[in-house]
Amino acid sequence: MNTLRFTAGDPAVEITQITPRLWHALDDDRVTGRGEAITRPDGRIFLSVDAWHRSVFDQLARAMLAALPDPLHTVVDESDQELLAGWQRAGLTIRRREWEYAVPTRPALPAPGLTIGPAEDGPLRELERVVRAQIEETVGWQEMPAEVMVRPDGDTSMYTVAVENGEYVGLVRVTQLTRLPRIGLIAVRADRQRHGIARALLTHALGALHQAGVGTATAEVNEANVAATALFEGIGARRTGSTVELVRHGR
Amino acid sequence: MAGKGGIEVEGTVVECLRDAKFTVELPNGHRVLAHVSGKVRKNFIKVLPYDRVLVELSPYDLNRGRILFRYRS
Numbered sequence: 001m002n003t004l005r006f007t008a009g010d011p012a013v014e015i016t017q018i019t020p021r022l023w024h025a026l027d028d029d030r031v032t033g034r035g036e037a038i039t040r041p042d043g044r045i046f047l048s049v050d051a052w053h054r055s056v057f058d059q060l061a062r063a064m065l066a067a068l069p070d071p072l073h074t075v076v077d078e079s080d081q082e083l084l085a086g087w088q089r090a091g092l093t094i095r096r097r098e099w100e101y102a103v104p105t106r107p108a109l110p111a112p113g114l115t116i117g118p119a120e121d122g123p124l125r126e127l128e129r130v131v132r133a134q135i136e137e138t139v140g141w142q143e144m145p146a147e148v149m150v151r152p153d154g155d156t157s158m159y160t161v162a163v164e165n166g167e168y169v170g171l172v173r174v175t176q177l178t179r180l181p182r183i184g185l186i187a188v189r190a191d192r193q194r195h196g197i198a199r200a201l202l203t204h205a206l207g208a209l210h211q212a213g214v215g216t217a218t219a220e221v222n223e224a225n226v227a228a229t230a231l232f233e234g235i236g237a238r239r240t241g242s243t244v245e246l247v248r249h250g251r
Numbered sequence: 252m253a254g255k256g257g258i259e260v261e262g263t264v265v266e267c268l269r270d271a272k273f274t275v276e277l278p279n280g281h282r283v284l285a286h287v288s289g290k291v292r293k294n295f296i297k298v299l300p301y302d303r304v305l306v307e308l309s310p311y312d313l314n315r316g317r318i319l320f321r322y323r324s
Contacts, residue, residue: 011311030310031256036289048289050317052309075292080271083286177323180297218297 010055015063025056035060047074061090070250078242092246097223101237108207111200119159127168131187162197172201183219257307264302285316
């Protein structure tokens with residue numbers, strides 16, 4: 001089958017702004033397209049458009065881009081050439097790429113000098129504060145996954161931490177909403193980086209998944225993050241795809 | 252004013268295709284070519300074979316759909 005999502009034969013639609021962040025394309029009172037904007041915890045606005053026809057996509061994107069303040073962002077699976085082309089027609093350009101990895105699990109090896117285990121809320125909160133500060137001083141939030149910003153109060157269930165001399169020095173966050181767990185974040189204090197702590201945390205997390213009978217996890221890594229790319233590829237992770245983030249900076 | 256939405260139906264992903272598309276089988280055995288909705292994409296939700304999903308069918312072509320939601324179980 002080779003059906004195109006955006007097809008010829010333009011339907012006559014009416015674009016209506018339903019709320020400040022939601023647009024509908026109406027074809028004879030039926031919603032045939034939607035445009036939505038959300039604000040991420042770091043304050044950046046991300047757009048999405050769902051439409052069955054190229055012309056409707058373009059109209060929705062045009063209406064949203066005219067109404068919202070720059071900069072505006074979106075994310076696209078890089079293999080989805082139709083959608084990518086749609087956003088590029090709208091004037092957005094590729095800003096960065098994330099590789100998607102399939103990460104094989106395996107039994108964990110002991111990490112000399114480190115204690116790795118479950119997190120407690122208080123010290124984890126302090127480590128998160130340190131990690132946030134070092135991100136703001138270096139690459140900035142725009143290069144980081146959204147998960148760094150938000151954690152429900154008291155919920156440490158997704159976190160494993162590395163402890164050195166009684167102090168939390170690194171964390172790994174693994175979510176398992178479905179049968180394919182996702183390694184959402186690995187972070188190590190700046191003054192303890194390049195000591196193998198990230199690798200030890202990752203190996204530990206993969207070991208726990210292996211023990212639970214899970215064979216593969218997923219992760220996304222910023223293409224520009226050479227250290228993280230080397231970390232994942234060094235443990236046998238395989239690239240399975242890529243996601244690109246596009247941005248429009250201004251008129 | 253908001254209008255009527257499309258037809259929504261649950262289905263099961265039977266195949267991941269190239270170009271970020273999926274074959275989804277509906278309870279009546281009908282198969283549709285589906286892509287993920289913007290909301291699913293923005294939330295980094297992965298769709299895999301055997302996932303149960305909610306699909307909105309295209310009013311222009313009932314062989315096409317978009318995945319609105321992936322169920323956890």
